[in-house]
Amino acid sequence: MFAAAWTASPQLPSEGFTPNWSREGFWRQSLRQVVRLTAGGERVRVRFSNAYGNSPVRVAAGAVAAGGSAVRLTFEGAAEGEMPARGELVSDAVQLAVEAGESVVVTLYFDTATGPATFHAQAFTTSYRGDGCLLGGEGFTESSESWYFLSAVETDSGRTDGIALFGDSVTDGFGSTPGADRRWSDALASRTGRAVLNAGIGGNLLLNDSAWYGERGVGRFGRDVLQLAGVDTVVVLLGLNDIGFSETDEQPTYKPAPVVSAGEIVAGYRELIRQAGELTVIGATLLPFGGSDHWGERAAKVSHEVNEWVRCSGEFDGVVDLNRVMADPGDSDRLHPAYDFGDHLHPHDEGYGVMADAVVRCL
Template identity: 60%
Template sequence: MKLFRRQSSAAALTVALGLVLSAATPHGAATATRTAQGVGWTAAWAASPQLPSTGFTPNWSQEGFSHQTVRQVVRVTEGGDLARIRLSNTYGTSPLTITGATVARTEKGAAVRKETVRGLTFAGRRTAVVPAHGELRSDAARLRLRRLGSVTVTLYLAGTTGPATYHAQGFTDTYRAAGDHRADGPGAAFTDRTRSWYYLSGVDVGGGGKAVRDRGVVLFGDSITDGYGSTPGADRRYPDDLAELTRRPVLNAGIGGNLLLNDSAWYGERATARFGRDALGRPGVSTVAVLQGVNDIGFSETGDQPTYKPAPVVSAGEVIAGYRQLIHQAHARGLRIIGSTLLPLKGSDHWGAHAAKASDAINHWIRTSGEFDGYADFDRALADPADADRIGSGYDSGDHLHPNDAGYRVMAATLAELM
């Protein structure tokens, strides 16, 4: 297939001036600071914010936090000498006070390597206020992180937050403790856990002024991109696999249940609305790959599932019109955008006469229109040889809709050919 390369305009996003470098102990000790000029930042991990909701598994989003410490472990897909975090209060209706925050290299579980704990500052202050419906980045902390290494971000919330902006399906453990444990090395105080992320929406790495080439990839989509069906705690989502295969920074901008064209109380803002925030505004990104639309055509086939409502019947033409909006947004930012065919879904709760016809029409358009800058044919890569409408049994997580670890690895290998 023919691919077209466009120059990225993300250079303006990757130059940070006047940042504070913090190498201090977390709180109560002197802070050594200097101004960081010309730091080249690369987004190394991301999660897409969601409205507080019941979600797929038990979580703390609706109750929020009060005089508690939250410890979150993520795997970065790029290394560097500096780190900063991005916090989201997108769905908060009042300002969010972060009493204190630290970043450290992960030991195991909720434990961190004590000697690596760094106190984070925000515009030079240890306490931060994230405005209602807003976001905030920390200053730079001097912490060497290796590519595909785990980093732990700890937030101490002394006040009462109210419902928390979060990401429902983390597929890795997040920990909670009563009181202030932001500086703890051991994880013994963190006795509660869920598999969601709270307020944390990004980790960036920097090299202290070294040149950075925009080469990051954002994978944008729904639960298949999010990693549903992969082994929890094993980093076996298809974005994880792509990072390993390509050695490029890869960001996961999936939301389970997300729709291309309609907002959902459970599954996030529609993709056409969140695309700029979750995909296009990350530093160091040159390429976005989109896998979206199966929920739009499949929710109307599912019967009485309440979280799928309202579920209008969406045509292939309407989905294609949504793709064109994403293509326009990406090209306006100078980014390359890759389309992905919808996976086989026969036998799943999304399957029916309408979904079957619409998925065929959508996939035909992706393959033949030339409007994306290239496409990954996941449909053919994962199809059962005996029935092309079904996902192959060796790739099926069990619900005939989401791949297992092996299926995600095939998806990553398919997309890697276009990198």
């Protein structure tokens, strides 16, 4: 049985946080992307998303490589495939032995114009582009810090105990060391030996869509979590941007940012719990964010109310109190200085490790 070993949540093409190729797409070019698996196996298959494409995207050729071995991808037995408009393309399974913690390289060649590319804005690792068909791995001349079209890598691990982390930039890994795989999803995978699937999108909101930061959480949950093969647990850490975006006028990408109440956030959590069905749903309290650009009197009040509901309602199957674990002992509204990336909002590598440890204790 195939199960997800790595995932990235698709986003609408946009300018993103850093320069990227999503709006221009690809034409007579190859794309090389590197991802780190959290489960091993003897066979691999790859999923590509064209969720935000208005026309089909032709993949002229593809390959996947790991540990010095490379295998050409096929699609229903053919060397080329097509991602349907607003759909996905799944490769055939290929023989390629991989281990948990190993990186795999996925290379695609597009011989016709793709148009704007469904992508994941913040990869915190490097992707590469070059002219012509470069499946051999040489000739890439440009780099980007995003993933394009690539949405999942699955292995024949047969495991059914995968954990999905559903959230915003904290889950996505903002503040971790780029290229080092030090997100809290990576840390949790290394501590548990289970597949851990990252379903975070930087800037994502629980209740409202954003052209920059993805579909609202209650809308994308089915695609980004429930459709993942082999998952039995989801950790929900989302809602801080709903509360905090309305506190600043300095970031135009935060707009529109409706002012939301604790009750509305709670209603969003209840909708996720309802959608999750038989999955184990662990609620995480929102991290302290005092002193950040998300902080304000109203944000403080609403976040305190939301966290108290998560702790005490009994509606989640389990609770991990990240707010208390990550708080400054001298000021519980602020992120502990030893874990703070520097913006009083995101942890760094060590802080993400502490978050992973806290989840391990409640599994």
